Amino acid sequence: MSFSGKILDWYHKNKRVLPWRKTTDPYKIWLSEIILQQTRVAQGTPYYLRFVETFPTVGDLANAKEEQVLKLWQGLGYYSRARNLHAAAKMVMGEYKGKFPDNYKKLLTLKGVGDYTASAISSICFNEPHAVVDGNVYRVLSRYYGIDIPINSTEGIKYFKSLAQKVMDPENIRDYNQAIMEFGAMQCSPKKPLCLLCPLNESCVALEKGLVDQLPVKLKKTKVSSRYFNYLIPIYKDAKNNKFTILQQRKGKGIWQNLWEFPLIESKASLELNDVIAGSNAVFDGAVVKDIHIYNDMDIVHKLSHQHLHTKFWIVDIEADLSNKIPVEKVTEFPVPVLIADFIKAFKF
Protein backbone atom coordinates (compact mmCIF):
# COMPACT_ATOMS: atom_id res chain seq x y z
CA MET A 1 0.00 0.00 0.00
CA SER A 2 1.10 3.57 -0.68
CA PHE A 3 2.21 6.04 2.00
CA SER A 4 -1.05 7.96 1.75
CA GLY A 5 -3.05 4.73 1.75
CA LYS A 6 -1.50 3.59 5.02
CA ILE A 7 -1.99 7.02 6.57
CA LEU A 8 -5.65 7.05 5.56
CA ASP A 9 -6.13 3.51 6.76
CA TRP A 10 -4.62 4.36 10.14
CA TYR A 11 -6.80 7.46 10.35
CA HIS A 12 -10.04 5.62 9.78
CA LYS A 13 -9.19 3.29 12.64
CA ASN A 14 -7.76 5.79 15.10
CA LYS A 15 -9.16 9.29 14.55
CA ARG A 16 -10.45 11.22 17.51
CA VAL A 17 -13.95 12.64 17.65
CA LEU A 18 -13.43 16.40 17.46
CA PRO A 19 -16.10 19.10 17.30
CA TRP A 20 -14.97 20.61 13.99
CA ARG A 21 -15.05 17.22 12.28
CA LYS A 22 -18.84 17.31 12.24
CA THR A 23 -19.00 20.12 9.68
CA THR A 24 -17.62 21.42 6.40
CA ASP A 25 -18.91 24.95 6.99
CA PRO A 26 -15.89 27.03 5.92
CA TYR A 27 -16.56 29.58 8.66
CA LYS A 28 -16.32 26.96 11.37
CA ILE A 29 -13.36 25.19 9.79
CA TRP A 30 -11.59 28.54 9.51
CA LEU A 31 -12.34 29.29 13.17
CA SER A 32 -10.92 25.95 14.23
CA GLU A 33 -7.79 26.37 12.11
CA ILE A 34 -6.98 29.84 13.44
CA ILE A 35 -7.56 28.73 17.02
CA LEU A 36 -5.37 25.66 16.56
CA GLN A 37 -2.37 27.51 15.09
CA GLN A 38 0.56 26.73 17.38
CA THR A 39 -1.99 25.44 19.87
CA ARG A 40 -2.76 21.95 21.13
CA VAL A 41 -6.16 20.46 20.45
CA ALA A 42 -6.80 20.12 24.18
CA GLN A 43 -6.12 23.80 24.78
CA GLY A 44 -8.01 25.09 21.75
CA THR A 45 -11.16 22.97 21.92
CA PRO A 46 -13.02 24.88 24.66
CA TYR A 47 -12.25 28.14 22.86
CA TYR A 48 -13.64 26.74 19.60
CA LEU A 49 -16.85 25.70 21.32
CA ARG A 50 -17.28 29.11 22.93
CA PHE A 51 -16.61 30.97 19.68
CA VAL A 52 -19.08 28.89 17.69
CA GLU A 53 -21.73 29.36 20.35
CA THR A 54 -21.12 33.10 20.75
CA PHE A 55 -20.72 33.77 17.03
CA PRO A 56 -22.72 31.16 15.06
CA THR A 57 -22.02 32.92 11.74
CA VAL A 58 -19.22 35.01 10.29
CA GLY A 59 -21.62 37.96 10.31
CA ASP A 60 -22.07 37.65 14.05
CA LEU A 61 -18.30 37.73 14.50
CA ALA A 62 -17.91 40.71 12.16
CA ASN A 63 -20.53 42.68 14.07
CA ALA A 64 -18.92 42.13 17.45
CA LYS A 65 -16.63 44.63 19.17
CA GLU A 66 -12.95 43.72 19.01
CA GLU A 67 -13.06 43.97 22.79
CA GLN A 68 -15.48 41.06 22.97
CA VAL A 69 -13.43 38.97 20.56
CA LEU A 70 -10.27 39.55 22.59
CA LYS A 71 -12.08 38.73 25.82
CA LEU A 72 -13.23 35.42 24.38
CA TRP A 73 -9.67 34.80 23.18
CA GLN A 74 -8.15 35.64 26.58
CA GLY A 75 -5.65 33.01 27.68
CA LEU A 76 -5.02 31.48 24.24
CA GLY A 77 -2.01 33.67 23.41
CA TYR A 78 -0.80 35.04 20.07
CA TYR A 79 -3.47 37.71 20.25
CA SER A 80 -2.81 38.93 16.70
CA ARG A 81 -4.77 35.83 15.72
CA ALA A 82 -7.84 37.27 17.42
CA ARG A 83 -7.40 40.72 15.94
CA ASN A 84 -6.86 39.25 12.46
CA LEU A 85 -9.80 36.89 12.95
CA HIS A 86 -12.07 39.83 13.58
CA ALA A 87 -10.63 41.83 10.67
CA ALA A 88 -11.03 38.84 8.34
CA ALA A 89 -14.66 38.41 9.38
CA LYS A 90 -15.26 42.02 8.37
CA MET A 91 -13.50 41.33 5.05
CA VAL A 92 -15.84 38.42 4.39
CA MET A 93 -18.90 40.55 5.12
CA GLY A 94 -17.53 43.47 3.06
CA GLU A 95 -15.31 42.55 0.15
CA TYR A 96 -16.82 39.07 -0.19
CA LYS A 97 -20.40 40.23 0.42
CA GLY A 98 -21.01 37.75 3.22
CA LYS A 99 -20.05 34.68 1.17
CA PHE A 100 -17.05 32.92 2.69
CA PRO A 101 -14.15 32.62 0.19
CA ASP A 102 -14.43 29.22 -1.49
CA ASN A 103 -10.98 28.62 -2.94
CA TYR A 104 -7.32 28.63 -1.90
CA LYS A 105 -6.40 31.86 -3.64
CA LYS A 106 -9.25 33.89 -2.15
CA LEU A 107 -8.69 32.37 1.29
CA LEU A 108 -5.07 33.55 1.22
CA THR A 109 -6.26 37.16 1.00
CA LEU A 110 -7.82 36.95 4.46
CA LYS A 111 -5.82 38.41 7.32
CA GLY A 112 -4.21 35.70 9.40
CA VAL A 113 -4.63 33.04 6.70
CA GLY A 114 -1.34 31.76 5.29
CA ASP A 115 -0.44 28.74 3.19
CA TYR A 116 -1.26 26.18 5.86
CA THR A 117 -4.69 27.57 6.74
CA ALA A 118 -5.72 28.21 3.15
CA SER A 119 -4.71 24.65 2.28
CA ALA A 120 -6.63 23.25 5.24
CA ILE A 121 -9.86 25.13 4.54
CA SER A 122 -9.81 24.64 0.77
CA SER A 123 -9.17 20.90 1.11
CA ILE A 124 -11.56 20.19 3.98
CA CYS A 125 -14.41 22.35 2.71
CA PHE A 126 -13.96 22.41 -1.06
CA ASN A 127 -11.91 19.29 -1.85
CA GLU A 128 -9.09 21.29 -3.42
CA PRO A 129 -5.86 19.25 -3.63
CA HIS A 130 -3.64 21.41 -1.44
CA ALA A 131 -1.48 19.45 1.01
CA VAL A 132 -1.20 20.98 4.48
CA VAL A 133 2.22 21.31 6.08
CA ASP A 134 2.06 21.92 9.82
CA GLY A 135 4.38 20.82 12.61
CA ASN A 136 2.97 17.31 12.48
CA VAL A 137 3.49 16.97 8.74
CA TYR A 138 7.09 18.18 8.99
CA ARG A 139 7.76 15.50 11.56
CA VAL A 140 6.07 12.62 9.73
CA LEU A 141 7.64 13.40 6.36
CA SER A 142 11.12 14.16 7.68
CA ARG A 143 11.16 10.86 9.55
CA TYR A 144 9.52 8.62 7.00
CA TYR A 145 11.60 9.92 4.10
CA GLY A 146 14.70 10.61 6.23
CA ILE A 147 14.97 14.30 5.28
CA ASP A 148 17.34 16.38 7.43
CA ILE A 149 16.83 19.76 5.79
CA PRO A 150 15.91 22.18 8.61
CA ILE A 151 12.16 22.56 8.60
CA ASN A 152 12.33 26.26 9.46
CA SER A 153 14.78 27.18 6.70
CA THR A 154 13.63 28.71 3.44
CA GLU A 155 14.81 25.61 1.62
CA GLY A 156 13.08 23.29 4.08
CA ILE A 157 9.76 25.07 3.89
CA LYS A 158 9.82 24.82 0.11
CA TYR A 159 11.07 21.24 0.06
CA PHE A 160 8.51 19.86 2.51
CA LYS A 161 5.61 21.67 0.85
CA SER A 162 6.60 20.13 -2.44
CA LEU A 163 7.08 16.68 -0.91
CA ALA A 164 3.75 16.90 0.87
CA GLN A 165 2.07 17.83 -2.37
CA LYS A 166 3.73 14.88 -4.12
CA VAL A 167 2.74 12.17 -1.63
CA MET A 168 -0.79 13.34 -0.80
CA ASP A 169 -3.92 11.55 -1.96
CA PRO A 170 -5.72 14.13 -4.12
CA GLU A 171 -8.80 11.91 -4.34
CA ASN A 172 -9.30 11.90 -0.56
CA ILE A 173 -7.64 15.17 0.29
CA ARG A 174 -10.20 16.14 2.93
CA ASP A 175 -9.44 13.06 5.00
CA TYR A 176 -5.80 12.74 3.97
CA ASN A 177 -4.81 16.18 5.26
CA GLN A 178 -6.46 15.59 8.60
CA ALA A 179 -5.09 12.05 8.64
CA ILE A 180 -1.42 12.96 8.36
CA MET A 181 -1.77 15.62 11.04
CA GLU A 182 -3.62 13.25 13.34
CA PHE A 183 -0.99 10.60 12.66
CA GLY A 184 1.76 13.06 13.60
CA ALA A 185 -0.04 14.06 16.78
CA MET A 186 -0.98 10.59 18.01
CA GLN A 187 1.44 8.07 16.49
CA CYS A 188 4.54 9.83 15.15
CA SER A 189 4.75 12.13 18.17
CA PRO A 190 7.74 14.39 18.94
CA LYS A 191 8.84 12.25 21.87
CA LYS A 192 8.37 8.52 22.29
CA PRO A 193 6.68 7.85 18.96
CA LEU A 194 4.91 4.50 18.77
CA CYS A 195 7.22 2.96 16.16
CA LEU A 196 6.66 -0.58 17.43
CA LEU A 197 3.00 -0.45 16.44
CA CYS A 198 3.39 1.86 13.45
CA PRO A 199 1.83 0.86 10.13
CA LEU A 200 4.78 2.52 8.38
CA ASN A 201 7.55 0.90 10.42
CA GLU A 202 8.73 -1.37 7.61
CA SER A 203 9.53 1.50 5.28
CA CYS A 204 10.40 4.42 7.60
CA VAL A 205 13.91 5.70 6.80
CA ALA A 206 14.45 7.32 10.20
CA LEU A 207 13.48 4.12 12.00
CA GLU A 208 15.73 2.02 9.82
CA LYS A 209 18.70 4.32 10.40
CA GLY A 210 17.97 4.97 14.08
CA LEU A 211 17.39 8.68 13.49
CA VAL A 212 13.84 8.95 14.77
CA ASP A 213 14.83 11.07 17.76
CA GLN A 214 16.96 13.37 15.61
CA LEU A 215 14.30 14.31 13.08
CA PRO A 216 12.97 16.72 12.15
CA VAL A 217 15.95 19.10 12.21
CA LYS A 218 15.12 22.59 13.38
CA LEU A 219 17.35 25.66 13.38
CA LYS A 220 18.54 27.22 16.65
CA LYS A 221 16.12 28.50 19.22
CA THR A 222 15.82 32.22 19.81
CA LYS A 223 17.33 33.46 23.02
CA VAL A 224 15.19 34.69 25.86
CA SER A 225 15.46 38.26 27.14
CA SER A 226 14.44 39.56 30.56
CA ARG A 227 12.17 42.54 31.15
CA TYR A 228 11.16 44.13 34.44
CA PHE A 229 7.53 45.09 34.90
CA ASN A 230 6.16 47.11 37.80
CA TYR A 231 2.39 47.24 37.81
CA LEU A 232 0.84 49.97 39.93
CA ILE A 233 -2.61 49.05 41.13
CA PRO A 234 -4.28 52.28 42.18
CA ILE A 235 -7.08 51.92 44.68
CA TYR A 236 -9.39 54.81 45.36
CA LYS A 237 -12.32 54.70 47.77
CA ASP A 238 -15.10 57.22 47.37
CA ALA A 239 -17.35 58.59 50.12
CA LYS A 240 -19.67 55.58 49.86
CA ASN A 241 -16.68 53.23 50.15
CA ASN A 242 -16.95 52.15 46.51
CA LYS A 243 -13.56 51.08 45.20
CA PHE A 244 -12.06 52.10 41.91
CA THR A 245 -8.91 51.31 39.97
CA ILE A 246 -7.42 51.89 36.53
CA LEU A 247 -6.87 49.66 33.51
CA GLN A 248 -5.29 50.93 30.32
CA GLN A 249 -5.03 49.43 26.86
CA ARG A 250 -1.64 48.39 25.47
CA LYS A 251 -0.93 50.10 22.17
CA GLY A 252 2.02 49.98 19.79
CA LYS A 253 3.98 47.06 18.52
CA GLY A 254 4.97 44.54 21.17
CA ILE A 255 3.24 41.86 23.19
CA TRP A 256 -0.41 41.93 24.21
CA GLN A 257 -1.45 44.56 21.69
CA ASN A 258 -4.92 45.96 22.51
CA LEU A 259 -5.16 43.99 25.74
CA TRP A 260 -5.64 45.82 29.05
CA GLU A 261 -3.35 46.11 32.04
CA PHE A 262 -2.73 48.23 35.14
CA PRO A 263 -0.51 51.31 34.85
CA LEU A 264 2.98 50.03 34.17
CA ILE A 265 6.52 51.16 34.91
CA GLU A 266 9.01 49.13 32.94
CA SER A 267 12.64 49.28 34.03
CA LYS A 268 16.04 47.88 33.09
CA ALA A 269 16.32 46.07 36.40
CA SER A 270 14.25 45.24 39.45
CA LEU A 271 12.94 48.34 41.22
CA GLU A 272 12.80 49.16 44.92
CA LEU A 273 10.03 50.98 46.77
CA ASN A 274 11.73 54.37 46.49
CA ASP A 275 12.04 54.05 42.72
CA VAL A 276 8.36 53.25 42.46
CA ILE A 277 7.34 56.13 44.71
CA ALA A 278 9.35 58.46 42.51
CA GLY A 279 7.86 57.02 39.33
CA SER A 280 4.30 56.96 40.56
CA ASN A 281 4.02 60.75 40.46
CA ALA A 282 4.31 60.68 36.70
CA VAL A 283 1.83 57.84 36.42
CA PHE A 284 -0.86 59.42 38.59
CA ASP A 285 -0.07 63.05 37.96
CA GLY A 286 -1.89 65.20 40.44
CA ALA A 287 -3.52 62.43 42.40
CA VAL A 288 -2.44 62.19 46.02
CA VAL A 289 -0.69 58.92 46.78
CA LYS A 290 -1.37 57.92 50.37
CA ASP A 291 0.58 54.69 50.49
CA ILE A 292 2.45 52.27 48.26
CA HIS A 293 3.29 48.73 49.25
CA ILE A 294 4.45 45.65 47.45
CA TYR A 295 1.92 42.88 46.78
CA ASN A 296 4.25 40.01 45.85
CA ASP A 297 7.31 39.47 48.00
CA MET A 298 9.20 37.69 45.26
CA ASP A 299 9.17 38.67 41.60
CA ILE A 300 6.60 36.79 39.58
CA VAL A 301 8.41 35.54 36.49
CA HIS A 302 5.93 35.24 33.67
CA LYS A 303 7.54 33.22 30.90
CA LEU A 304 6.76 33.82 27.26
CA SER A 305 8.44 32.14 24.30
CA HIS A 306 11.29 34.63 24.19
CA GLN A 307 10.78 36.98 27.14
CA HIS A 308 10.88 36.47 30.88
CA LEU A 309 8.78 39.15 32.55
CA HIS A 310 10.03 39.80 36.10
CA THR A 311 6.99 41.37 37.63
CA LYS A 312 6.15 43.28 40.79
CA PHE A 313 2.64 44.40 41.67
CA TRP A 314 2.47 47.53 43.81
CA ILE A 315 -0.71 48.48 45.64
CA VAL A 316 -1.17 52.25 45.52
CA ASP A 317 -3.71 53.86 47.84
CA ILE A 318 -4.96 57.08 46.31
CA GLU A 319 -6.69 59.86 48.23
CA ALA A 320 -7.73 62.35 45.62
CA ASP A 321 -10.08 61.32 42.84
CA LEU A 322 -8.80 59.50 39.77
CA SER A 323 -9.54 60.22 36.16
CA ASN A 324 -10.37 57.23 33.92
CA LYS A 325 -11.20 55.13 36.96
CA ILE A 326 -13.29 52.00 36.77
CA PRO A 327 -15.17 50.22 39.56
CA VAL A 328 -13.13 47.25 40.76
CA GLU A 329 -16.05 44.89 40.01
CA LYS A 330 -15.59 45.69 36.32
CA VAL A 331 -11.96 44.59 35.99
CA THR A 332 -12.93 41.05 35.01
CA GLU A 333 -14.81 42.36 31.97
CA PHE A 334 -11.68 43.52 30.18
CA PRO A 335 -9.47 41.31 28.00
CA VAL A 336 -6.19 41.02 29.89
CA PRO A 337 -3.02 38.93 29.63
CA VAL A 338 -2.83 35.82 31.81
CA LEU A 339 -0.27 37.59 34.02
CA ILE A 340 -2.89 40.23 34.88
CA ALA A 341 -5.78 37.77 35.05
CA ASP A 342 -3.88 35.70 37.61
CA PHE A 343 -3.28 38.77 39.75
CA ILE A 344 -6.92 39.85 39.55
CA LYS A 345 -8.02 36.37 40.52
CA ALA A 346 -5.77 36.23 43.58
CA PHE A 347 -6.03 39.81 44.81
CA LYS A 348 -8.82 40.88 47.11
CA PHE A 349 -9.80 44.39 46.09
Place this chain on the structure above:
DNA sequence: AAGTCGGGGCG
Protein backbone atom coordinates in the same frame (compact mmCIF):
# COMPACT_ATOMS: atom_id res chain seq x y z
C1' DA B 1 16.57 35.25 6.48
C1' DA B 2 15.71 36.32 11.05
C1' DG B 3 12.59 38.10 14.70
C1' DT B 4 8.31 38.50 16.94
C1' DC B 5 4.15 36.94 18.88
C1' DG B 6 1.53 33.36 24.39
C1' DG B 7 0.47 30.06 27.05
C1' DG B 8 0.49 25.41 28.51
C1' DG B 9 1.87 20.51 28.80
C1' DC B 10 5.18 16.95 28.84
C1' DG B 11 9.43 14.25 29.56
Place this chain on the structure above:
DNA sequence: CGCCCAGACTT
Protein backbone atom coordinates in the same frame (compact mmCIF):
# COMPACT_ATOMS: atom_id res chain seq x y z
C1' DC C 1 14.37 23.32 32.08
C1' DG C 2 13.88 22.82 26.95
C1' DC C 3 10.91 21.58 23.41
C1' DC C 4 6.71 21.69 20.87
C1' DC C 5 2.01 22.76 19.60
C1' DA C 6 -3.45 21.97 12.90
C1' DG C 7 1.69 29.33 11.74
C1' DA C 8 1.49 34.17 10.14
C1' DC C 9 3.40 38.45 9.81
C1' DT C 10 6.96 42.07 10.12
C1' DT C 11 11.48 43.74 9.63
